[in-house]
Amino acid sequence: RHNSTSFIGLGRMGSEMAYNLFSKQFAQKSEARFVVCDAVPSAATSFARIFSAAFPGANIEIVATPEEATLASETIVSMLPSSAQVQTVYGGGIIPTLRNMSSDSARKTFCIDSTTLDVAVSRQVALDVIGTGACMVDAPVSGGVTGAKAGTLAFLVGGTESSFQAVHPILSMMGERIVHCGPAGAGLGAKICNNLILGVQQIVVAEAMILGQKLGLDPVVLSSVIGSSTGNCWSISVNNPVQSALPGKSPPCERDFEGGFASVLMEKDLGLAADIATQTGTRTPLGDAARRMYAEMIAERPDLGLKDFSSVYRFLLSSEAR
Numbered sequence: 001r002h003n004s005t006s007f008i009g010l011g012r013m014g015s016e017m018a019y020n021l022f023s024k025q026f027a028q029k030s031e032a033r034f035v036v037c038d039a040v041p042s043a044a045t046s047f048a049r050i051f052s053a054a055f056p057g058a059n060i061e062i063v064a065t066p067e068e069a070t071l072a073s074e075t076i077v078s079m080l081p082s083s084a085q086v087q088t089v090y091g092g093g094i095i096p097t098l099r100n101m102s103s104d105s106a107r108k109t110f111c112i113d114s115t116t117l118d119v120a121v122s123r124q125v126a127l128d129v130i131g132t133g134a135c136m137v138d139a140p141v142s143g144g145v146t147g148a149k150a151g152t153l154a155f156l157v158g159g160t161e162s163s164f165q166a167v168h169p170i171l172s173m174m175g176e177r178i179v180h181c182g183p184a185g186a187g188l189g190a191k192i193c194n195n196l197i198l199g200v201q202q203i204v205v206a207e208a209m210i211l212g213q214k215l216g217l218d219p220v221v222l223s224s225v226i227g228s229s230t231g232n233c234w235s236i237s238v239n240n241p242v243q244s245a246l247p248g249k250s251p252p253c254e255r256d257f258e259g260g261f262a263s264v265l266m267e268k269d270l271g272l273a274a275d276i277a278t279q280t281g282t283r284t285p286l287g288d289a290a291r292r293m294y295a296e297m298i299a300e301r302p303d304l305g306l307k308d309f310s311s312v313y314r315f316l317l318s319s320e321a322r
C-alpha cells in the first residue's frame, strides 16, 4: 500500500487530476502503483488506457469498489459529484475497510476528498475516517477543467496542520496554490463562498454580452474592454460564453459548451450556499436568484444542464425568443 495511490471518481475533473498526479509520481518512482475506481466502469478503463499509452510500463490497475481501492493504497484521492456519492464511497466502502484493517495500516492512510459537498456531511465523514486512525482533509478545488488539465488548480484545504503538511506534496502535483483554510470543513466553506460569486458572475456576464451585442458592439472588443476594466472577472476573460470572443483561447462555448463545469453542479453548489445561508440566518438574494435561473434552465433544457454552466448565455437567448 505504501507506494500506491488510489483515485476514485475519474470524471471531467478527476481524470485530469489523476493524470497529472500519476504522471508526476511515475516520474519520481517508476515502481509506483496506481489504482483507479469509478462507478461507471468505462470512465476508469478509458483513463487507464490513455495513461498506459502515455506511460508504457506504468503499473496501473482498475478496481471495482472503494473497498479494493482502500486495501490497495495508503493514499486515496476522491473527486465525486456531491454529498450522496461521498457518503456512499466513504460510509459504505472506505471507512468500514479502514475499521477492519490493523490499526497500524489504518494510521498510515491519507484520504483527500476534493468533491464539493455539504460542509456538515464532509465534517462527519472526516470524523469517522479520523476515528479509524487514518487522516483526512477536505480539499475542494478552484480552476475548472482547464486548471485541472494544466495542473494549476487552487486547493482549498480543511484539516489539521499536520494533515495539511502531509498531503501538501500530493496536492502540489495537481495544483499550484495549496491553501490551508482551517480545520475540517473550512476548505469547503471557502469553496462554496467562491462558487456563490461565480454562479452569479456567469449569469451577469451573459446578460452584459447579450446587451452589448444588441447595441452593435463586437463581442471581441466588448470582452477585451471589460477584461481590462472594473468588470473583469473569470467569466469574461476565461469562461466567456460567446463564440470567438476570446481569440486564441478555447472556453467551453467553442466546443458547444461541452466539458467544463456542468450547470447541474453549479445549481448544486448554489444549493449548498443556500443551505448554509439558511442555517446561519444570512441573506443571499443574488445567490438565490442565480440558483433559480440555473434550476429553470435545467428543467426547461436538460441538455444544457449537462453542459458547461456558461451555456446560461444560450438559455437566456433562447428564452428571449419565445
Ligand code: NAD
Residues within 6 Å of the ligand: 008, 009, 010, 011, 012, 013, 014, 037, 038, 039, 040, 043, 079, 080, 081, 082, 085, 088, 089, 114, 115, 116, 117, 141, 142, 143, 144, 145, 260, 261, 262, 265, 269
Ligand atoms: P463528473 O460528474 O464529471 O465526475 C464525477 C465522477 O464520479 C464520474 O466519473 C462518476 O461516474 C463518478 N462517481 C459517481 N458516483 C461514484 C461512486 N459511488 N463511486 C465511484 N465513482 C463515482 O463531475 P466533475 O465535473 O468531475 O466534478 C467533480 C466534483 O468537482 C464536483 O463536486 C464538482 O462540483 C467539483 N468541481 C468541478 C469543477 C468543474 O469545472 N467541472 C470545478 C471545480 C469543482
